[in-house]
Amino acid sequence: MTDVLLDTPRAPDRIDAGTGGCASGATLREAAAAAGKAGVLERYAADYPQGPHDQPQSMCPAFGSLRVGLRMRRTATILSGSACCVYGLTFTSHFYGAKRSVGYVPFSSETLVTGKLFEDIRDAVHEIADPANYDTIVVTNLCVPTASGVPLQLLPKEINGVRIIGIDVPGFGIPTHAEAKDVLAGAMLAYARREAETGPVAPMPGRNADRPTITLLGEMFPVDPIGIGQMLDPMGLAAGPVVPTREWRELYAALDCAAVAAIHPFYTASVREFQAAGRSVLPSAPVGADGTAAWLKAVGEACGVSADRIAEAQNRFVPAIRGALAANPIKGRVTLSGYEGSELLVARLLVESGADVPYVGTACPRTPWSDPDREWLEARGVHVQYRASLEQDIAAVDDFEPDLAIGTTPVVQHAKSRSIPGLYFTNLISARPLMGPAGAGSLGPVVGGALANKDRFLRMSEFFEGVGQGPNTGVWEKEPVDRPQFKARYAAKRIAMAKAEEAVGS
Secondary structure (H helix, E strand, O other): OHHHHHOOOOOOOOOOOOOOOHHHHHHHHHHHHHHHHHHHHHHHHHHOOOOOOOOOOOOOOHHHHHHHHHHOOOEEEEEEOOHHHHHHHHHHHHHOOOOOOOEEOOOOHHHHHHOHHHHHHHHHHHHHOOOOOOOEEEEEEOHHHHHOOOOHHHOOOEEOOEEEEEEEOOOOOOOOHHHHHHHHHHHHHHHHHHHHHHOOOOOOOOOOOOOOEEEEEOOOOOHHHHHHHHHHHHHOOEEEEEEOOOOOHHHHHHHOOOEEEOOOOOOHHHHHHHHHOOOOEEOOOOOHHHHHHHHHHHHHHHOOOOHHHHHHHHHHHHHHHHHHHHHOOOOOEEEEEEOOOOHHHHHHHHHHOOOEEEEEEEOOOOOHHHHHHHHHHHOOOOEEEOOOOHHHHHHHHHHHOOOEEEEOHHHHHHHHHOOOOEEEHHHHHOOOOOOHHHHHOOHHHHHHHHHOOHHHHHHHHHHOOOOOOHHHOOOOOOOOOOOHHHHHHHHHHHHHHHHHHHHHHO
């Protein structure tokens, strides 16, 4: 093992296991490049271009890749990172009810710098690589091990028949947790594609092999793939697996498809693997009447379906969708923002339901697979903001003064502080069907109920008027006094200390 370590980049001495967290993105990025991770970072910069901020404004990106691994059967996950980061990320396993452990290889500054951490990771992988329990082991470098150049690519590709996949998911290279899902999904697809190219692979039990399938790219509400399958049926097509998948064999079936539907348009690495397998990738999704008609036409033409059969599918479902939209109208101005990747689809559904939507922001980047949705929205006067920052989302609430703000937690908090009803996008909007007739009627009740709360918010604001704002909020025996001069003094000291440290480091 010593010979291998001598051939790998040495970890920079200045990376400390207890420092260099999310707030030190630029420093860690430079260290990672110097430690041999330049190629990984260049790939990420191309796949996931940065926005106005050089680090995520939401949860740690590894939240996304960890979720993908935890949802897969017979898959073990090992994290390599600072203990505080790993502790926080274990929340994912509890939140999603994974009912499985998250492995962790502890380290110190010494093991980072000497390369012993890589040996410890290798030993841990060998210890748990039991084919009776696992098909795959995923090892993930978080920020500090990535910045230190821990070479997961040197791990064995397979141990005792168990696949080993090592990925880097640093907060200074992956802008959102949604895109981190793509990092692991793409790595798994690449591995599965190589397996399929070298010999026979295990079939997926119960797979409908008599019809060409459409692989669905992006996590969605469980009812949506069923609804999409019903819409494909008149064209002689079937819905294939949803990527990220729930088990390894589904990856083979996903690659063995007639076409791929990029329901969520940010899976750049996954798209690359499908294209390498010779599969065409289709944008947008069957959302709303216009979106469903256009999507069915695009899918049918890509799969060589006759115009009559495409029309049959459209005539069976589009009128039903229009009826569901008409039965669940939405009246009011709504701003929309989020980081799931489905924001433009939800905006289309809101507009077709009758809502006035002046702004939709998504933390994900612009890609070719969201162009039809962007063009449709912009043609109706909607401002579409890719890589939207929290500041931009909040400014939209202030500028457009909506009747309802749908967004992330801080956006909703800001809206409610202004007596504007708000709905948390992830839990209340994206966690419901969006496709087909079921999706067309799903937003009306929840959005309508929230819109009806406007008077209630105004009464609450009037009742609590005068209790203070910011640090003065609440009821006090002695009201706190803000001291901006102290803040300015300590801010100046922090800037001076940072400049001194930078001078020493250079």
